[in-house]
Amino acid sequence: MDPKDRRSRATEAFFGRRRGKTIRPQQAAALESGFRTYRLDLAAEPPANLRDLFEADVSAVRLEIGFGGGEHLLHRATAAPATGFVGVEPFVNGMAKMMMAVRERPLANLRVYDDDATRLLDWLPGASLDGIDLLYPDPWPKKKHWKRRFVSPLNLDRFARVLKSGGKFRFASDIDSYVNWTLLHCRSHGAFAWQAQEAADWHRPYDGWPSTRYEAKAIREGRRPAYLTFIRK
Numbered sequence: 001m002d003p004k005d006r007r008s009r010a011t012e013a014f015f016g017r018r019r020g021k022t023i024r025p026q027q028a029a030a031l032e033s034g035f036r037t038y039r040l041d042l043a044a045e046p047p048a049n050l051r052d053l054f055e056a057d058v059s060a061v062r063l064e065i066g067f068g069g070g071e072h073l074l075h076r077a078t079a080a081p082a083t084g085f086v087g088v089e090p091f092v093n094g095m096a097k098m099m100m101a102v103r104e105r106p107l108a109n110l111r112v113y114d115d116d117a118t119r120l121l122d123w124l125p126g127a128s129l130d131g132i133d134l135l136y137p138d139p140w141p142k143k144k145h146w147k148r149r150f151v152s153p154l155n156l157d158r159f160a161r162v163l164k165s166g167g168k169f170r171f172a173s174d175i176d177s178y179v180n181w182t183l184l185h186c187r188s189h190g191a192f193a194w195q196a197q198e199a200a201d202w203h204r205p206y207d208g209w210p211s212t213r214y215e216a217k218a219i220r221e222g223r224r225p226a227y228l229t230f231i232r233k
Helices: 025-038 071-079 092-104 117-123 143-148 153-162 176-189 199-203 213-220
Strands: 060-065 083-088 110-113 129-135 163-173 192-194 226-232
Touching (some): 025 110, 060 071, 071 083, 110 117, 153 163, 153 176
Parallel strands (some): 060 129
Antiparallel strands (some): 163 226
């Protein structure tokens, strides 16, 4: 992607606030020490092979954008030690929770980034990822804010560039308008094929899916989550 074709960073505000409650001293210490081990430095050149980012010997690399408190990412990284996971979360409190967790149980197949995911996507080498997860992203429900939704033609271009052929883009949400938005944008883009044979497929959680607090809240409030999978052509 030619830099002159990108929108200015000022218009790419896909996330809201960066901080919630003041983090405790113990969390601040976990952030500081955890970042020394796990945080990616985008000032450095990316490795030609992303597997070299990890201490563990991994055979595949996946990206999760906006991991919240890290429930899903921790579950996946623990269950699949031969896969490298990169997690992005700009919300300080969520990142602090993750760094507290890995201080107790270190993961050699994990790296994190705490800023705009588009910066990371632009840093990554082409065709370097086996999968991208965008799970319960901020829905920006007001129509005037829809332009801030992460799924967009520009970001789908980014996904298409960094995903290997056959790689998976997985999207989960409980907001019908965002689910429809994603289906329409992926169909229009042309680089992604939706994997669903019947209506039940996209309401069935992914294999090995751990229930998250976002999902539990949606179900409590009467919203039915959707789980979409697209294959990079």
